[in-house]
Amino acid sequence: MINLLPEFWYLATLSSALTVGRAVPVTLLEQELLLVRAGDGAVHAYADRCPHRGMRLRHGTCDGEALQCAYHGWRFRLDTGRCTSIPALTETDMIEPASFGLRVFPCREVQGNIWVFMGTQTDPSLLPSVPRVPGFDLAAPQISATMRFACEADVATMGFFDPGHPAFVHTSRWWKHKPATSLRPKEKTFEPDALGFRMQRHHLRHGANPYRLLGRNVHVDVTIQLPGLRIEHIQGDRHSACVLAATTPVTATTTDVHYRLYWTMGWLAPLKPLARWMTREFLRQDQEIADKLDASDAPYPPAMFVGDADAQIRWFVNVKKEYIASRSEQRPFVNPLRDQVLRWRS
Numbered sequence: 251m252i253n254l255l256p257e258f259w260y261l262a263t264l265s266s267a268l269t270v271g272r273a274v275p276v277t278l279l280e281q282e283l284l285l286v287r288a289g290d291g292a293v294h295a296y297a298d299r300c301p302h303r304g305m306r307l308r309h310g311t312c313d314g315e316a317l318q319c320a321y322h323g324w325r326f327r328l329d330t331g332r333c334t335s336i337p338a339l340t341e342t343d344m345i346e347p348a349s350f351g352l353r354v355f356p357c358r359e360v361q362g363n364i365w366v367f368m369g370t371q372t373d374p375s376l377l378p379s380v381p382r383v384p385g386f387d388l389a390a391p392q393i394s395a396t397m398r399f400a401c402e403a404d405v406a407t408m409g410f411f412d413p414g415h416p417a418f419v420h421t422s423r424w425w426k427h428k429p430a431t432s433l434r435p436k437e438k439t440f441e442p443d444a445l446g447f448r449m450q451r452h453h454l455r456h457g458a459n460p461y462r463l464l465g466r467n468v469h470v471d472v473t474i475q476l477p478g479l480r481i482e483h484i485q486g487d488r489h490s491a492c493v494l495a496a497t498t499p500v501t502a503t504t505t506d507v508h509y510r511l512y513w514t515m516g517w518l519a520p521l522k523p524l525a526r527w528m529t530r531e532f533l534r535q536d537q538e539i540a541d542k543l544d545a546s547d548a549p550y551p552p553a554m555f556v557g558d559a560d561a562q563i564r565w566f567v568n569v570k571k572e573y574i575a576s577r578s579e580q581r582p583f584v585n586p587l588r589d590q591v592l593r594w595r596s
């Protein structure tokens with residue numbers, strides 16, 4: 251199901267990757283972009299092509315006020331993307347540089363991440379809100395990891411809500427002992443939620459080790475949203491934590507998978523290197539299995555979604571189909587899901 255969904259916010263990079271005076275090239279949904287932090291701290295995203303003759307702006311210079319193209323020196327204001335100077339013109343040319351400009355994409359900095367809206371809509375009042383984890387408004391993530399997967403975005407996204415795979419793929423000593431030999435029956439209640447669904451808040455009885463750091467009485471809820479977002483909110487009696495997982499299609503068959511961990515346990519700072527290693531290890535295991543799944547040079551059998559264990563994947567596919575249909579038929583999206591209890595072993 252290869253469909254790059256436009257008109258969504260996509261996580262592009264970490265806030266810390268953008269410093270004044272250094273433009274950062276990225277590719278999102280097959281579109282080459284240039285991300286820039288202006289001297290006033292604001293962040294901006296532009297199509298990485300000069301409107302004059304198509305030079306990539308990444309080869310030019312950026313001084314916190316303007317970008318200058320490497321080819322003929324046209325300058326562009328960072329805040330509007332409009333051209334301010336065309337060095338080769340004389341007074342006899344009755345040409346207004348500001349009539350030329352870069353293609354600007356809406357760009358926001360939220361909770362330590364840079365998000366870009368990949369669509370045609372640029373009116374701020376008509377843009378959807380940028381995804382957020384609850385309760386960490388001014389915080390940057392304590393742990394962040396991004397890895398590039400050699401698969402289409404949906405395959406990477408399905409790993410976010412595929413309860414049948416962790417016992418076989420995420421088999422580290424620190425995460426779950428005795429892989430696949432200690433599967434327990436699970437029962438979770440789900441409800442439709444905006445462009446996706448939500449695993450309702452539930453008490454964590456047999457939590458994996460890291461969850462115990464939050465205290466007793468730990469509750470979890472998980473929200474899944476198009477285009478490829480998973481937000482897990484974990485609340486204990488002493489602390490809370492959130493895990494934001496987001497997929498960003500680079501091309502139709504290459505995907506950046508981002509994990510961002512937020513927590514309130516200040517005393518955990520010395521353990522950050524270990525937590526970072528664990529997060530990367532977790533992501534690497536998914537990356538490795540996606541690599542093995544790649545069948546680009548072999549016939550690929552149609553995917554099966556079997557039983558409740560695969561129900562969330564089936565739902566995601568259905569929500570996406572309905573979203574695409576609603577857009578092409580120019581009608582409101584109607585979430586096809588209903589409240590449901592799922593049972594599986596994991």
Ligand code: FES
Nearest residue numbers: 300302303319322
């Ligand atoms: S291509 Fe950029 S100034 Fe000519």
Ligand SMILES: [Fe+2]
Nearest residue numbers: 409415419536
């Ligand atoms: Fe996984």
